[in-house]
Amino acid sequence: MKEEIRKILKKSLTCWDKLSIRQQNLLIDNSSFVHYCKNEFIHNTDTQCMGIFFVKSGSMRIYINSSEGREITLYRLNNGSLCLLSATCVLKSITFDIYMDAITDCDVMKISPTVFSSVMNNNVYLEAFAYKEATERFSDIMWTLQQILFMSFDKRLALFLLNESKNTPAASINMTHEQIAKLLGSAREVVSRMLKYFSTEGLVKLSRGKITILNKTGLKKLL
């Protein structure tokens, strides 16, 4: 098991070779495997710090919550993803609440947040790595929130997909992202990114030159 943990750490922490042997062993000795069942809510009793997650198999999501219980998915973690944002005790600058649950059955490797934190405080390479990862995640999150916040393009695209699918028996639209972008007066990148978001939300399935609607009710809720 130690060997498997070492392999995962070496692969996902790109600064692994800049850690001392002692630091590497500390991280290895304080990582472990956990299984989560589908729909399981992940939380931790010690002050909300969920720790650092590496998803071996399955799919998890990170979301924020309003006081009325409305949820917004910030991003998904699939096979091979590392998640640092959940470790609010490591990245102390993260001051908002983050929630997490398992979308499917998941096998996860957890790194102890206190040990990671202490290694990070003594190794500037790991510190740079952690904050760079966080900045990248935030950048993606900002894009998502910006789209939702201005409530224009997600609605427009949802409406478009619903209208187009009316005429097809299999609720699928045979169009490229480029074609849709032209029809909506938008850019291909914007269409692709929003479709990707719809797909991670389970609303549509994307395949080459084709979009299949999986959850019509979900798309209608966006309107």
Next chain:
Amino acid sequence: MKEEIRKILKKSLTCWDKLSIRQQNLLIDNSSFVHYCKNEFIHNTDTQCMGIFFVKSGSMRIYINSSEGREITLYRLNNGSLCLLSATCVLKSITFDIYMDAITDCDVMKISPTVFSSVMNNNVYLEAFAYKEATERFSDIMWTLQQILFMSFDKRLALFLLNESKNTPAASINMTHEQIAKLLGSAREVVSRMLKYFSTEGLVKLSRGKITILNKTGLKKLL
């Protein structure tokens, strides 16, 4: 002038002592002072990379823009603030558009983004510093967006302030944040943070045990 630049860099880049003399001099030689007039829009011809800003005096703001021209202020930069998020060519992970303008007349020190970037790539301490700064900003931004996104508390607080001020001649509310929190069934921290946001937006002025409404129309627009 060089001496003043050195002083500012030393103070605002907390990792200054970890830079080599050559790296320090590179940053000093490639920083300069700029003056912006009130309401001036700040942009740069070379691919939107505005560079790194240190506000010596005055007040600037960073905002995002919807295609319909709706603006959301992400944060303000006041005297003594350093802004790295504007340097999208330095923090390459930032992929969304950021805009900036001067709220008042401003004296700003600008660090060349290309030079900063090259020093950062050769000095992990500066890299860690930059990404940590970005993570902290993002955390604040997330809080703001989350409040606006769920459109509940900002509205509720605005409505409360408008109603309370009706009965006072000077459009001021003599209450502590704690008292308001109790009346709104919220936490004092949430009230304080939102009031601080209102105040940076110029809607209210905060003083001990008292809130003065500066812009009634602005508050009404939130409803």
